[in-house]
Amino acid sequence: RPVLARHGAPWTLFVTSGFADQAGRLWWIELEHAIARLDRVRIDIGSRSVDLPARSPQEKALAFEVVYRDLRRGREADLLDRIAELCRQAGFPPGRIASELCLSWAELRDLAADPAVTIGAHTVSHPMLAKHDAAFAAHEIAEGRARIEAELGRTVRHLSYPVGDPTSAGPREFALAREMGFATAVTTRPGHLFAEHAAHLQALPRVSVNGCHQTGAALAGLLSGVPFLAWNRGRRVNVA
Template sequence: MSLKYAAIRTAFELLWLTRAPALFNLLSQARGVIFTMHRVLPDQPAPFSPNAILQVQPDFLDYVIERVRDIGIDIVTLDEALERLAAPKRGRPFVVLTFDDAYRDNLQYALPMLQRHEAPFTLYVPTSFIDGVGQLWWQAIEDIIGRRDAVAFTEEGEIEYVDTRTNAQKSEAFNRLYWRLRKLPEPQRLKLLAEFTGNYGYDLTKQCQDLIMDWQELRLLAGDPLCTIGAHSVNHYELAKLPVDQAREEMARSVDVIEAQFGIRPTHFSYPLGGPLSCGPREFALAKELGFRTAVTTRPGGLYPHHLDRLTALPRVSLNGYFQQRRYVDVFASGGLFTQLGKLTG
């Protein structure tokens, strides 16, 4: 675990010990929280697994659902969340459950639990992933680095061999390549990714088909009355890096594809990656222009009535795989607390 996450865990422990979440909930005017999740898997992550932050275990999710209800928090749909934000008086606090990317494990492990608890949820779908041609590049570079004692990086025509024998070396190599890819324009990122995965015979298409639901499987999930299907672009590109017309097309075409498949037109959107590098005022305006009722980021924070004026830039709180301690759930459910953390982190 990085120093950053170790510091966050220490802060969580202090907050729990001092009952700060209860105090923030008492003093805050936050009315609810949107939880972000990606993968739901029973297995413990491997010692080197930087993407474990995207993974929670079924028993932890089960406890989250039970705990929030036990402390008087309702689990509601996005549409009901908006109604509660618009109410003149603050009612019972609420949580919205959301899942990004349509991993197959959502169908296998999350859906039965959500059904048993009768807990509504939203699933944001990147349509090229369901077509089986998406690129889950963050997992690909983890897989390649995790299996090798050295990897070759090419930069400005120069080849550098990087030791990856220890987990610390693997983590350093992953972070270096991850942030290089994140900071490149999308065409250059795609080129570098193709070069790196090609050098090691890594099949991105097979990886996508192994990890992500196909349309038939998604239909099983989408047909459940607890499920709201949202759009998540076509190719999961960072929209802020694209020309405006391409960004608009990524958003609009994903809606058209989902409507063609299911006969329903999504009114909710999730920005891929969702942080400041990935979306901003231009993308928020595009979502409004395209008629989305809501669009969610990954910026932390609770929901307040003022978010009715910025429904295409909603914050979420990540159920982070590094923090699967039952005593932290009250911290996660504290909208006011995460709003303060969001201010501190920009």
């Protein structure tokens, strides 16, 4: 916040209302914490048994990649069960991370008072919406927004789809966001913005700047747009 303020940059924070209630599962962080504590990762994923060493940082990174990838492919309930099991193996209860890491409503009210800050919606419990039925997806989006509006006393006009890749947000979610009156909604589909996106404001692409891309050279590469043209096979708009 102070860095962005120094540069006069406006920014948007997307809030998962359940996390602000200090509840729910930040399962990807639970998985990271569990593998950090375990020397071996033993888990059944579907009909497959995974048994991987996790002593060195390299082994831990590889185990995370394998388990994350395989669990993301399946049902969300299975993912949550398996990661809860790994948390218990690692000696901590699942479901504690929201209270440790996430901003409370009082902290969010303080941020929301800053004119440079826009608060957006990010559902109630951060599900991969496209893996669930339409009624559940609609409820998650609408309730998440309603809760923020009640807590912060302001209208919420922007949405971010949890996880945000094509297996989590697709045309059905884009239509829901449009019908619910969101001015914009962002995916994590990689890409730059083009004029054509004016017709797809509820399916906007994103340039992700995260722990993997924090060098100046990596950032310059991302901002050039070249990696995304390759990723999107030359298409400017990817909303199917």
